Amino acid sequence: xxxxxxxxxxxxxxxxxxxxxxxxxxxxxxxxxxxxxxxxxxxxxxxxxxxxxxxxxxxxxxxxxxxxxxxxxxxxxxxxxxxxxxxxxxxxxxxxxxxxxxxxxxxxxxxxxxxxxxxxxxxxxxxxxxxxxxxxxxxxxxxxxxxxxxxxxxxxxxxxxxxxxxxxxxxxxxxxxxxxxxxxxxxxxxxxxxxxxxxxxxxxxxxxxxxxxxxxxxxxxxxxxxxxxxxxxxxxxxxxxxxxxxxxxxxxxxxxxxxxxxxxxxxxxxxxxxxxxxxxxxxxxxxxxxxxxxxxxxxxxxxxxxxx
Amino acid sequence: xxxxxxxxxxxxxxxxxxxxxxxxxxxxxxxxxxxxxxxxxxxxxxxxxxxxxxxxxxxxxxxxxxxxxxxxxxxxxxxxxxxxxxxxxxxxxxxxxxxxxxxxxxxxxxxxxxxxxxxxxxxxxxxxxxxxxxxxxxxxxxxxxxxxxxxxxxxxxxxxxxxxxxxxxxxxxxxxxxxxxxxxxxxxxxxxxxxxxxxxxxxxxxxxxxxxxxxxxxxxxxxxxxxxxxxxxxxxxxxxx
Numbered sequence: 357x358x359x360x361x362x363x364x365x366x367x368x369x370x371x372x373x374x375x376x377x378x379x380x381x382x383x384x385x386x387x388x389x390x391x392x393x394x395x396x397x398x399x400x401x402x403x404x405x406x407x408x409x410x411x412x413x414x415x416x417x418x419x420x421x422x423x424x425x426x427x428x429x430x431x432x433x434x435x436x437x438x439x440x441x442x443x444x445x446x447x448x449x450x451x452x453x454x455x456x457x458x459x460x461x462x463x464x465x466x467x468x469x470x471x472x473x474x475x476x477x478x479x480x481x482x483x484x485x486x487x488x489x490x491x492x493x494x495x496x497x498x499x500x501x502x503x504x505x506x507x508x509x510x511x512x513x514x515x516x517x518x519x520x521x522x523x524x525x526x527x528x529x530x531x532x533x534x535x536x537x538x539x540x541x542x543x544x545x546x547x548x549x550x551x552x553x554x555x556x557x558x559x560x561x562x563x564x565x566x567x568x569x570x571x572x573x574x575x576x577x578x579x580x581x582x583x584x585x586x587x588x589x590x591x592x593x594x595x596x597x598x599x600x601x602x603x604x605x606x607x608x609x610x611x612x613x614x615x616x617x618x619x620x621x622x623x624x625x626x627x628x629x630x631x632x633x634x635x636x637x638x639x640x641x642x643x644x645x646x647x648x649x650x651x652x653x654x655x656x657x658x659x660x661x662x663x664x
Numbered sequence: 665x666x667x668x669x670x671x672x673x674x675x676x677x678x679x680x681x682x683x684x685x686x687x688x689x690x691x692x693x694x695x696x697x698x699x700x701x702x703x704x705x706x707x708x709x710x711x712x713x714x715x716x717x718x719x720x721x722x723x724x725x726x727x728x729x730x731x732x733x734x735x736x737x738x739x740x741x742x743x744x745x746x747x748x749x750x751x752x753x754x755x756x757x758x759x760x761x762x763x764x765x766x767x768x769x770x771x772x773x774x775x776x777x778x779x780x781x782x783x784x785x786x787x788x789x790x791x792x793x794x795x796x797x798x799x800x801x802x803x804x805x806x807x808x809x810x811x812x813x814x815x816x817x818x819x820x821x822x823x824x825x826x827x828x829x830x831x832x833x834x835x836x837x838x839x840x841x842x843x844x845x846x847x848x849x850x851x852x853x854x855x856x857x858x859x860x861x862x863x864x865x866x867x868x869x870x871x872x873x874x875x876x877x878x879x880x881x882x883x884x885x886x887x888x889x890x891x892x893x894x895x896x897x898x899x900x901x902x903x904x905x
Contacts, residue, residue, distance in 0.1 A: 632752060633715075633716070634752045635752045635754055637709075637712075637714050637736060638748065638751060638752050638754070639754070639762075640735070640736040640737050640740075641712055641736055641740060641745070641746055641748075642740070642762065642765075642766045642805060642809065643737055643740040643741065643766050643809060644737065644765070644766070645737050646735075646737075652754070652757055652762075652765075653754065653757075655756075655757075656754060656755050656756035656757040656788075657755065657756065658756075
């Protein structure tokens with residue numbers, strides 16, 4: 357499998373407002389979203405207007421490796437307004453790594469990203485979305501996912517580098533037998549972060565999970581609104597976990613479950629607390645310093661099992 | 665090696681340990697016996713340097729260094745290690761990762777005992793481990809630190825005879841045979857006959873009320889009369905150094 361974790365190997369690379377790389381491959385249509393709007397009816401159908409920047413990915417055949425995109429801000433005071441569209445054709449399984457970042461720590465950039473994802477019948481998408489910004493950047497990312505019958509999506513969003521302001525919003529509409537699993541992990545420091553995650557279980561036997569991992573450090577405020585609405589006989593679960601690393605930080609977690617269908621089952625659990633002293637002592641008794649112990653626990657808390 | 669002098673310890677302003685004295689020499693094995701909540705684990709955590717356990721009086725010396733005010737990791741660096749009775753779960757952190765971080769020598773990964781935890785390596789630390797698996801994981805972690813003094817906190821609790829024998833064999837081969845000093849804390853005493861300690865101490869209500877060079881003497885009394893009668897025992901002895 358080819359490496360997908362750096363810009364060099366990206367299928368789509370945009371720096372500031374300029375597309376630096378656009379690498380289509382067999383079975384995958386890749387265009388600037390503005391071009392796609394003119395070229396494909398399918399794109400026009402899902403895009404409200406002609407985008408100014410962003411990508412269009414249409415996966416038409418099964419591919420054996422992940423796709424990757426990278427959108428960077430590298431100059432001061434850039435304001436990106438990205439419109440992406442991803443369509444996965446019926447029965448196709450695809451994995452996408454998406455990286456959005458700032459090349460330097462203080463660029464005062466604004467990144468607004470709107471991504472629409474259409475998963476046709478029985479298709480699946482694993483989307484790993486990583487953000488790495490500077491302390492003066494403001495970021496707003498909005499994702500809307502339509503899951504047709506039998507489609508499934510696993511979305512993992514992670515932002516652990518402190519920035520000025522972060523707003524992450526994801527909404528998924530699920531038809532019959534489809535499933536969506538949204539995981540969001542953020543670490544905020546001197547930052548204001550807002551998370552909005554919503555799943556609409558419209559079809560019978562649809563199921564969705566929202567899993568939030570939030571860490572709030574010095575002068576940070578995190579507010580999360582997570583909602584599952586069951587219109588069909590689906591199953592949904594919300595799990596919100598928060599860790600406060602300092603006293604002048606705030607986490608506010610508001611889970612909401614709403615059902616109109618008596619056959620639906622919705623549950624939620626939420627907890628906010630500090631790092632367990634027992635865990636820190638345990639790791640320190642293995643020779644780690646307090647900082648190393650906290651770092652290990654925090655990284656584990658944010659969700660990805662630490663590999664070798 | 666380890667000298668505890670007149671140690672009194674408070675937790676949340678309440679005295680738990682009262683004027684405890686103990687002298688563990690190089691290569692010696694000491695057992696600390698006592699009923700539940702008698703202060704045995706408090707002594708272990710205080711030796712390790714956990715902040716919650718406040719030393720109000722006395723000192724702890726390790727290899728001629730006063731460690732009373734040292735941090736946990738500084739004590740570990742000096743050669744002190746502890747196997748926990750109930751180790752906490754560390755979610756999403758694999759045991760193999762921790763072992764790679766803490767192991768003093770890479771040869772740990774080649775020793776035959778390591779194969780006993782091969783099924784645990786790719787699992788999150790202590791998440792869903794059985795009682796026996798936790799004890800094995802604790803012992804292997806301890807060995808990887810190459811300590812000179814080890815506290816075994818209730819290492820025999822919740823183990824069947826087969827698992828206890830397995831654990832004791834590792835302790836014998838990798839710790840005792842290498843001259844490591846041991847303080848074995850035990851409530852039920854299952855491990856005594858395997859370790860054959862040089863000294864056995866009995867702790868009641870935070871005080872050591874008996875220290876004997878023949879562990880069978882206090883243990884047989886405890887078996888016969890229970891811990892509560894220890895205070896009344898006329899044969900109890902205290903070692904002065």
